Amino acid sequence: MHEVAASVRDIRASDWDRLANPPDRPFNPLVSHAFFLALEQSGSAIAKTGWAPRHVILKDAAGQITGIAPAYLKSHSQGEYVFDHGWADAFQRAGGRYYPKLQVAVPFSPVPGLRLFAADDAMRAALAKALIDQCKADRASSVHVTFLTEGEWNAVGGGPWLRRNDIQFHWHNQGYASFDDFLKSLSSQKRKNIRKERAGVAEQGITLECVTGSDIREAHWDAFFEFYMDTGARKWGRPYLNRTFFSLIGNTMAEHTLLVMAKRNGRMIAGALNFIGGDALFGRNWGALEHHPFLHFETCYYQAIDFAISRKLARVEAGAQGDHKLARGYLPQKTYSLHYLAHPGLSRAVAEYLEAERAGVDHEQAALAAHSPFRHEQDF
Known part of the structure; x- marks a missing residue:
């Protein structure tokens, strides 16, 4: 039998982190106990916002925790980045209850x-079995495990679990000594475009500052939250994270946090939030009060590459969507999710859809890779 924790606070940080960040894997700050705790303590991911914690726990005979699935009972499909709105609409039109x-x-x-x-x-x-059992106990329509690893996807997928793919864009460090060293690996036209974009930002009187660790002050978070709210309100209608969340991660995760702040005329005008992992930089949120050509590319992509090279990180993960990232050295990377749908008819219909969608994702990844910005043999 499994247990359910109604808050991450009910699970010791040592137990959570022992399983979420095992010593044989590079550290991922976004699956750490501190990150989930900040989401819940700030009120960003709680029942009131449609994210009711239902963390599923397995224990051995001695009471030692042997498995955790960070789960939420949800009343909507916002803030997930793996879209199932079409499934929900179709099921509800047919008389079903998706939430x-x-x-x-x-x-x-x-x-x-x-x-x-x-x-x-x-x-x-x-x-995975315990999640299905909890789905039934909660009388939920489905279970969705999103952005899991390929190994988990292969190990658990199949049977009642439907497999799904999508594409992100990641930059990979090929042992570059500097940003210019990275530029040398690109085709001449792409190299020229990036240099033009970076120069264009400087010509507008904009300077960039990277702050991490104890150098991050509340004033930085005040400014960043203003950027986040302005951009988030225009993009999503209601930003997901509140001001308290940023102070909490500043207090508990500062050494794993990177803020890239853009200044003009002595005033902070834009910023990007990143998290520093054992082998990767994870780009998360961006916002701006002023809009200037190429500012987004410089703040989010080029500064991240510069930082990754300086820290000898293997890659930069730039988040969801955005074919424009390809021209800037970020290559298509497949992502993975698993879905259990309790209703047999809905499960069959979605299974057929996902089979076609996976083929489409394979085709898209190949087509995007064919337009890689990196030099081909004839360019050397």
């Missing part, structure tokens, strides 16, 4: 990583 559903995810964060925190595939399979 609540059980969501295994890092709220508001399309960052791939472990989602079934366990020591081995046998325990992950046990967690």
